[in-house]
Amino acid sequence: xxxxxxxxxxxxxxxxxxxxxxxxxxxxxxxxxxxxxxxxxxxxxxxxxxxxxxxxxxxxxxxxxxxxxxxxxxxxxxxxxxxxxxxxxxxxxxxxxxxxxxxxxxxxxxxxxxxxxxxxxxxxxxxxxxxxxxxxxxxxxxxxxxxxxxxxxxxxxxxxxxxxxxxxxxx
Amino acid sequence: xxxxxxxxxxxxxxxxxxxxxxxxxxxxxxxxxxxxxxxxxxxxxxxxxxxxxxxxxxxxxxxxxxxxxxxxxxxxxxxxxxxxxxxxxxxxxxxxxxxxx
Numbered sequence: 001x002x003x004x005x006x007x008x009x010x011x012x013x014x015x016x017x018x019x020x021x022x023x024x025x026x027x028x029x030x031x032x033x034x035x036x037x038x039x040x041x042x043x044x045x046x047x048x049x050x051x052x053x054x055x056x057x058x059x060x061x062x063x064x065x066x067x068x069x070x071x072x073x074x075x076x077x078x079x080x081x082x083x084x085x086x087x088x089x090x091x092x093x094x095x096x097x098x099x100x101x102x103x104x105x106x107x108x109x110x111x112x113x114x115x116x117x118x119x120x121x122x123x124x125x126x127x128x129x130x131x132x133x134x135x136x137x138x139x140x141x142x143x144x145x146x147x148x149x150x151x152x153x154x155x156x157x158x159x160x161x162x163x164x165x166x167x168x169x170x171x
Numbered sequence: 172x173x174x175x176x177x178x179x180x181x182x183x184x185x186x187x188x189x190x191x192x193x194x195x196x197x198x199x200x201x202x203x204x205x206x207x208x209x210x211x212x213x214x215x216x217x218x219x220x221x222x223x224x225x226x227x228x229x230x231x232x233x234x235x236x237x238x239x240x241x242x243x244x245x246x247x248x249x250x251x252x253x254x255x256x257x258x259x260x261x262x263x264x265x266x267x268x269x270x271x272x
Contacts, residue, residue, distance in 0.1 A: 003173045010182050014186065018189060026201055029201075033205050047179065049222070049223065049234075052219055055238055056215075059238050059241075064242060068205075068249065085197070089195075089196055092195070105181065105184060108181065116175060117176070118226065122226065123222065123227065123228045128235070131229065147242070150247050155250070
């Protein structure tokens with residue numbers, strides 16, 4: 001049986017996810033996406049995982065959503081409100097969504113997941129630190145390298161090419 | 172805990188389906204990035220839910236890895252949006268044709 005808090009967060013998350021894709025203005029879509037990410041952080045708190053929830057708020061709601069909002073502001077105003085969609089494609093997409101929901105939902109209800117509850121205490125977050133530093137430290141180092149590579153790559157990609165041409169012209 | 176594992180998994184499936192709908196219908200690059208974020212969050216929710224009900228710390232560890240990699244993916248995706256907008260003056264993926272064979 002679900003409690004009221006779970007229901008509230010579930011409604012917030014799913015409505016925000018739909019709003020993020022369907023709202024006319026991209027700025028409001030970005031704000032709805034922040035609501036969805038915050039809702040997922042709420043689920044993490046319900047699941048007794050405050051460390052992951054903290055990380056979710058810091059990385060997703062704090063930085064990624066703000067980065068997306070700034071990118072939207074860089075795009076021309078008419079493109080922000082512009083929505084070009086094929087209605088047949090849209091109906092096909094809704095059909096695909098319902099098919100996935102119904103088929104996977106039926107599969108999940110049919111499986112043994114419906115009877116799983118727990119009364120055991122939550123995992124201590126110190127264990128996550130042990131996992132990171134003892135078992136998965138090569139993955140942690142690789143992740144750090146991937147992150148720094150991605151940030152450098154993003155900066156190189158987004159750099160304006162015409163500045164180089166201007167410098168060459170002055171030479 | 173009064174909630175069961177299946178409640179979280181159902182929410183996760185709903186988010187996954189919404190994300191796939193967005194990926195298949197939307198033509199705006201930024202909205203497609205939103206859809207990818209929704210799918211990634213559905214996966215993270217699943218990982219943490221199973222970690223709580225096993226209980227095992229591995230799911231939370233992998234969720235943290237996933238969040239960090241998603242941050243890198245968004246940074247590169249937004250840089251691609253900026254460069255594509257500069258080239259085509261548009262964010263519609265149907266107009267990005269320079270790699271079309």
